[in-house]
Amino acid sequence: MFAAEIVDMDVDKVIPKCPDCGNKLRRIARKSPAKGDTHFWGCQGYPDCKSTFNDKKGKPEFRKVASKGKGAAKKGSSKK
Numbered sequence: 001m002f003a004a005e006i007v008d009m010d011v012d013k014v015i016p017k018c019p020d021c022g023n024k025l026r027r028i029a030r031k032s033p034a035k036g037d038t039h040f041w042g043c044q045g046y047p048d049c050k051s052t053f054n055d056k057k058g059k060p061e062f063r064k065v066a067s068k069g070k071g072a073a074k075k076g077s078s079k080k
């Protein structure tokens with residue numbers, strides 16, 4: 001009785017959305033990969049929205065860049 005048409009839009013759900021504008025993100029190959037960083041995520045709202053995210057195991061890495069001040073890493077590291 002239950003016509004279980006489990007949507008083929010499933011793929012659609014999987015695609016992460018831009019936290020800024022709500023558009024879908026897309027995975028983009030980097031031109032110059034660094035340290036296994038072969039892809040990144042860009043917003044399909046580009047160029048209106050220029051949000052990009054690092055690719056982490058096939059998913060965009062949303063990280064908060066909000067709070068400045070605390071947790072400033074490596075301040076004045078004197079490497080030579």
Ligand SMILES: [Zn+2]
Pocket residue numbers: 018019020021022023043044045046049050051
């Ligand atoms: Zn966006």
